[in-house]
Amino acid sequence: MYEHPYLASAVTAHEQEQLAADAERRRQLRERADQIVPRAAGPVRRFGRRMLRAVTGPRDVVSISPRDRGADAGGPADRRVPDGRVPGVREPASAR
DSSP, rough: OOOOOHHHHHHHHHHHHHHHHHHHHHHHHTTTGGOOOOOOOOHHHHHHHHHHHHHHOTTTOOOHHHHHOGGGGGGGGGOTTSSSSTTOOOOOOOGG
16 A cells, blocks of 8 residues: 555665665776776677677678679679579578
8 A cells, every 4th residue: 555654765775875886886987997808708799699690691701793893803703503693692681
């Protein structure tokens, strides 16, 4: 039914302590920004990168069309398979 006044004041006091602690933590981070060292990628970050790479394709794929490269460039246009695809070159996910 009704909240006890002590409960409301205790919650308010706890929230104010949390806000003060967060402000202090942010102040320390700003003052010591040069001491922050990024952590090595853990299993979740590595898995996320692997999934992102699977969706977007490898980084070494060049998205220059064969027409822009020229016919004598000897690029992937020379390696087309009968259905018109180029082996090793991934098309965007929207084209699939």
